[in-house]
Amino acid sequence: MFRDIDKVLIGRERIAERVHELGAQIAQDLQRELGDDGDHTGEIVLVSVLTGSIVFVADLIRQLPVKLSLGLVAVSSYPGTSMESKGAMLRSELPKNLTGKHVLVVDDILDSGQTLDVLSRLILEQKPASLRLAVLLRKPGKAKVAVKVDYVGFDIPDEFVVGYGLDYDGFYRNYPEIATLKPEVALRSTGG
Ligand code: IMP
Ligand code: MG
Secondary structure: OHHHEEEEEEOHHHHHHHHHHHHHHHHHHHHHHHOOOHHHOOOEEEEEEEOOOHHHHHHHHOOOOOOEEEEEEEEEOOOOOOOOOOOOEEOOOOOOOOOOOEEEEEEEEEOOOHHHHHHHHHHHHOOOOEEEEEEEEEOOOOOOOOOOOOEEEEEOOOOOEEEOOEOEOOEOOOOOOEEEEOHHHHHHHHOO
């Protein structure tokens, strides 16, 4: 299976280093939000956008020494072998009772921006105390809708990537680095 990998864009050490840095920055911001008396003035809910963010979230939450709970939301925008966003669609209910809470939404990648745009609108309807958005990767210049992301791990070129949670047609999420696929893999699975 890993024979399908073409080239590694971001290796595991760089990912680990950056996740550590992001964690420190996010923890500091959240701690400031909670105020001096720590977890008594507010509550943090981290919303993980399934499925692509799970590896990033697993690593990130262990860098956040704050009291938080984990919410999950399923959104799909790249059905099957598609390499183009087909518009974000909610596939599960949003976590409830976000009212008055400090919400941090974590996704794997910001591409067209539609996933995070749709999600932030829905979350804001619940009137959270604050809303922050974090993504591991961003493809600059691809956004179709303007989304203000608070934390970005890496800006990457406009190439389709897999690994560290990101998939192609459901596969390669377990590849430990961010990588591109050999062109013939996509052609093979779309039959084109
Ligand atoms: P957006 O809604 O277009 O911003 O797309 C975000 C979602 O599309 C992410 O949560 C990913 O699941 C998926 N996605 C976008 N680009 C890639 C990619 O290069 N590889 C794998 N999944 C991607
Ligand atoms: Mg995906």
